[in-house]
Amino acid sequence: MSFKEELQKKTQKIEELLGQYLPKEEGFQRTVLEAMNYSVTAGGKRLRPMLMQETYRMFGGGGKVIEPFMVAIEMIHTYSLVHDDLPAMDNDEYRRGRKTTHAVYGEAFGILAGDALLNFAFETAAGAFDMELSERTARAMQILAGKAGIYGMIGGQVVDVESEGQAVSKDKLDFIYRLKTSALIESSMMIGAVLAGASREEIDKIRKVAEDVGVAFQIQDDILDVTSTLEVLGKPINSDDKNHKTTYVTLEGLEKAREDVEQISRRALETLDSLEYQNPFLNDLITMLMTREK
Amino acid sequence: MSFKEELQKKTQKIEELLGQYLPKEEGFQRTVLEAMNYSVTAGGKRLRPMLMQETYRMFGGGGKVIEPFMVAIEMIHTYSLVHDDLPAMDNDEYRRGRKTTHAVYGEAFGILAGDALLNFAFETAAGAFDMELSERTARAMQILAGKAGIYGMIGGQVVDVESEGQAVSKDKLDFIYRLKTSALIESSMMIGAVLAGASREEIDKIRKVAEDVGVAFQIQDDILDVTSTLEVLGKPINSDDKNHKTTYVTLEGLEKAREDVEQISRRALETLDSLEYQNPFLNDLITMLMTREK
Incomplete structure (x- = not known):
């Protein structure tokens, strides 16, 4: 099977898994359940659960205990998009050619559906304790919460929002990329490693790989x-310029940006290769993310 | 010491505990940390952590493992108020005579500070696993997440928002009160019981007490x-009428509402008294909540 076929198959499996965990649209609170499911089923590459699962497999993990965490990380990612799109934030009416959650359900339900998804992520992850109560699952829950919060994704998001229309230093831009983009990828890969029983040293290496993957992806x-x-990317180009947004390219120039992606990607793959365990699909997936053309 | 003095002293202790757990206002993400702390330190009766701690004590609990959960429940309560006050929701500029979070920090940071508080609640609670990893702490985490979510507080909140300006059936109103108000009180008291090692039967009784306390409080x-x-209550009266809001009083009439509060309160205290363990302060606290004049 080609990488592309394998990727497609794995994505499909994750879609099915998400379907199993999504709440039934019933009861008085039906509307918010619909809004949650609308947000989660809007598509997307399902990269975070996939990175989690592939890291888990790399370290020899084969159980079902990973599943609630795979679902949880995708819900956290989805809630962050739902809230990002709100009128008070980026005010986006469309995402991936589909109306955003608040555009369909109204602003109040955009806020509430996002809250509900974030909460449901932790509710789902806490369900893992019924499958296995161990230091691994406890640590996975701590990573899930930590990397999504003020010292993780939300921390990056708030600095990004606050920096709009302002000059941003290289230090601050690195902070935003590490937290806003890398934190959930770190969470995904670290949880995969932790649940499979990787050593502290291995988990630390995996964290560095994930950080690099996120930063390279963002650059x-x-x-x-x-x-x-526009045709290749499927979304408007030069949007950063129009939004007066400081990016790696505006700060460092296009050439340096390309060199740095190259260098960070090489470092990530070298670190991954230095581990005892290997998962060729994971290497391919990471390579694809860092060198993608759209 | 009188009940009032004891209440004051215990509230003060909880304020100190919250102070220990609040994030330091430093780093690039400082503004959101300030907004979080502004929201949490806005005051309030700290009823939920107090009910949690007193239930814990009632069942003989004496450890520190309750503390992260006490902080977590107050953060969840606070985030719900911050998001409730947003322009897209109740659009309140003031709460308890103090500017609301979004009124001070702007709408985007009102949303983000709320998200950050909800996430920080789970991050804080997950810290309890470092103190004690057991079925008790795992179950406490599950209750915390479940009672705050779509089958708990958020579920009640969305139905409340959706019902505005509409006729509401008694069934639906009961649903809203049980979820919007009772769920976090159930969470508080159940977590206290679970962490102290109460039996399944005792936890179920405590849940019923908490449900009654929430419903009586709301009626x-x-x-x-x-x-x-206005003078006694410290906030405008007849607000429900002005907002065309269906309440227990508009549905059932004042007399029936009074009778029902009386009956539900009696039932709650009887159930509490039927337990083997007793905590007189908890009885007084619950009595105060259900019979309060402001």
């Missing part, structure tokens, strides 16, 4: 925004 | 809205 995003076309 | 709120004065 590549900045590069594509100035070098791609 | 009493409706009663005071029509019978009290």
Whole structure:
């Protein structure tokens, strides 16, 4: 099977898993359940659960205890998009060619559906304790909460929002990329490693790989925004310029940005290769993320 | 020491505990940390952590493992108020005579500070696993997440928002009161019982007590809205009528509402008395909540 076929198959499996965990649309609170499911089923690459599962497999994990955490990380990612799109934030009416949650259900339900997804992520993850109560599952829950919070994703998000229309230092931009983008990828890969019983040293290496993957992914995003076309990218280009947004490209220039993606990607793959265990699909997936053309 | 003095002293202790757990206002993400702390330190009766601690004590609990959960429940309560006050929701500029979070920090940071508080609640609670990893702490985490979510507080909140300006059936109103108000009180008292090692039967009784306390508290709120004065209540009266809000009083009439508060309160105290363990302060606290005049 080609990488692309394998990727498709795995994505499909994750879609099915999400379907199993989504709440039934019934009862007085039906509308918010619909809004939650609308948000989660809007598509997307399901990268975070996939990275989690593939890291788990790399370290020899084969149980079902990973599943609630795979669902939880996708719900956290989804809630962050739902709240990002709100009128008080980016005010986006469309995402991936589909109306955003608040555009369909109204602003109040955009807020509430996001809250509900974040909470449901922890409710779902806590269900893992019924499958296995151990230091691994406890640590996985701590990572899930920590990496999503003020010292993780939300921390990056607030600095990003606050920096809009302002000059941003390299230090601050690195902070935003590490927290806003890398934190949930770190969470995904670390949880996979932790649940499979990886050693402290291995988990630390995996965290560094994930950090690099997130940062390279984000810089590549900045590069594509100035070098791609609307047709290839499927979304407007030069959007950062229009929004007066400081990016890696505006700070460091296109050439340096390309060199750095190259270098960070190489480092990530070297670190991954230095581990005792291997998962060729994970290497391919990470390579794809860092060198993508759209 | 009188009940009032004891109440004051215990509230003060909880304030100190919250102070220990609040994040330091430093780093690039400082503004959201300030907004979080502004929201949490806005005051309030700290009833939920107090009910949790007193239930814990009633069942003989004496450890520190309760503390992260006490902090977590107050953060969940606070985030719900911050998001409730948003322009897209109740659009309140003031709460307890103090500017609401979004009124001070802007709408985007009102949303983000709420998200951050909800997430920090789970991060804080997950810290309890470092103190004690057991079925008790795992179950406490599950209750915390479940009672705050779509089958708990958020579920009640969305139905309340959706019902505005509409006729509401008695069934639906009961649903809203049980979920919007009772769920976090159930969470508080159940977590206290679970962490102290109460039996399944005892936990179930405690849940029923908490449900009654929440419902009685809410009906009493409706009663005071029509019978009290601005001076005594410290907030405008007849607000439900002005907002065309269906309440227990508009549905059942003032007399029936009074009778029901009386009956539900009696039932709650009888159930509490039927338990082997006793905590006189908890009885006084619950009595105060259900019979309060403001």
